[in-house]
Amino acid sequence: MSVTSAKGLHPRTQAVHHGTRRSQYGEMAEAIFLTQGFVYDSAEQAEARFQGTGDDEFIYARYGNPTSRMFEDRIAALEGTEDAFATASGMAAVNGAMFSMCAPGDHVVAARALFGSCLYVLDLLAKFGVEVSYVDGTDLDQWRAALRPGTRAVFFESVSNPRLEVIDLKSVADMAHAVGATVVVDNVFATPVFSRAVDQGADVIVYSATKHIDGGGRALAGVICGTRDYIRNTVEPYLKHTGGAISPFHSWIMLNGLTTMDLRVRAQADSALTIARALQDHPGLSRVIYPGLPDHPQHDLAMAQMGSGGTMIALEVAGGKDAAFAALDRLRIIRISNNLGDAKSIVTHPATTTHQRLSDEAKAHLGITPGLLRISIGLEDAQDLIDDLTGALAG
Numbered sequence: 001m002s003v004t005s006a007k008g009l010h011p012r013t014q015a016v017h018h019g020t021r022r023s024q025y026g027e028m029a030e031a032i033f034l035t036q037g038f039v040y041d042s043a044e045q046a047e048a049r050f051q052g053t054g055d056d057e058f059i060y061a062r063y064g065n066p067t068s069r070m071f072e073d074r075i076a077a078l079e080g081t082e083d084a085f086a087t088a089s090g091m092a093a094v095n096g097a098m099f100s101m102c103a104p105g106d107h108v109v110a111a112r113a114l115f116g117s118c119l120y121v122l123d124l125l126a127k128f129g130v131e132v133s134y135v136d137g138t139d140l141d142q143w144r145a146a147l148r149p150g151t152r153a154v155f156f157e158s159v160s161n162p163r164l165e166v167i168d169l170k171s172v173a174d175m176a177h178a179v180g181a182t183v184v185v186d187n188v189f190a191t192p193v194f195s196r197a198v199d200q201g202a203d204v205i206v207y208s209a210t211k212h213i214d215g216g217g218r219a220l221a222g223v224i225c226g227t228r229d230y231i232r233n234t235v236e237p238y239l240k241h242t243g244g245a246i247s248p249f250h251s252w253i254m255l256n257g258l259t260t261m262d263l264r265v266r267a268q269a270d271s272a273l274t275i276a277r278a279l280q281d282h283p284g285l286s287r288v289i290y291p292g293l294p295d296h297p298q299h300d301l302a303m304a305q306m307g308s309g310g311t312m313i314a315l316e317v318a319g320g321k322d323a324a325f326a327a328l329d330r331l332r333i334i335r336i337s338n339n340l341g342d343a344k345s346i347v348t349h350p351a352t353t354t355h356q357r358l359s360d361e362a363k364a365h366l367g368i369t370p371g372l373l374r375i376s377i378g379l380e381d382a383q384d385l386i387d388d389l390t391g392a393l394a395g
């Protein structure tokens with residue numbers, strides 16, 4: 001087995017080569033090691049393996065796998081962390097990152113505007129004796145007030161779902177580190193391409209690889225990026241015993257996804273900016289929310305933190321739910337669904353789907369209005385998407 005390193009090279013080169021493990025056959029493409037277990041040459045070797053595995057030694061697919069290790073090494077190199085652990089889904093990653101490090105009596109501060117299942121995981125932590133305080137993520141005073149000496153961790157989406165609020169990662173990380181807290185960032189909307197999370201102070205970065213890393217809406221996967229000590233001594237024991245392991249086949253899909261991710265995500269973000277600009281003054285819309293537009297409340301922060309407005313746009317349709325539904329039903333290219341980061345453009349009506357379980361008060365608080373649409377911009381021609389949207393809004 002030989003392992004390719006592209007350390008120190010540019011992200012696109014790393015995304016194609018880093019971490020490739022070639023067997024004695026010298027296969028060009030990354031192999032799928034679709035095996036649950038591994039054979040030992042002797043009883044002594046089995047004993048030694050269970051005492052601790054080296055980088056290229058495996059025991060059981062729930063603990064680790066060569067194909068998955070390639071994916072972990074590659075995303076860690078791209079993200080700039082020492083190590084990474086791949087999981088069965090983005091939620092297995094969020095659950096693994098938080099539950100593995102928290103104990104009853106710990107205190108966690110989280111931004112309120114979170115993916116619904118992330119809120120569920122935090123509620124579960126609270127059920128097991130972790131105190132969770134919620135803040136408005138864009139209000140640094142609220143973070144300051146909620147943090148206290150001994151706070152175990154902070155958790156937030158660097159760009160929130162669905163209203164695309166950008167959280168000041170560096171300022172929150174500085175405050176969190178001052179009280180000794182670990183900074184955990186769900187970085188899905190920022191994407192690994194526009195992530196500078198480690199540079200800005202994140203300690204742990206979690207991704208739903210289901211989104212931009214796959215890029216084709218094919219498979220569920222997740223990944224936790226962090227220090228070697230945290231990944232191997234905190235996360236790995238938790239995940240290997242609780243069963244959140246990724247399938248080697250899905251790791252292989254994600255490795256292929258990483259190869260083209262930079263090209264795809266940059267093209268999608270370019271289209272998102274073009275589309276946001278084209279729709280900005282549309283009479284059928286009361287607001288176009290895109291961090292890449294100068295009128296976005298955190299536009300300067302988004303540019304400093306990500307260098308891009310990203311691949312997601314939110315629109316407020318004038319005329320509320322009826323007008324929003326009518327527009328959705330007239331779309332011909334953009335599909336109604338709830339994934340994101342796909343090559344196919346996808347539109348979501350959060351109030352009646354992803355966020356429907358929230359109370360009316362909670363929706364109002366998070367700005368999930370009846371007319372709000374969230375759009376994940378795909379790889380189609382931007383002009384065709386503009387025509388689709390303006391045609392749908394014209395009625």
Ligand SMILES: *Cc1c(COP(=O)(O)O)cnc(C)c1O
Pocket residue numbers: 089090091092094115117118157161186188189208209210211220221222
């Ligand atoms: C999709 C998503 C998740 C969960 O990922 P799965 O792969 O669906 O489990 C978590 N956080 C954010 C921000 C997401 O968009």
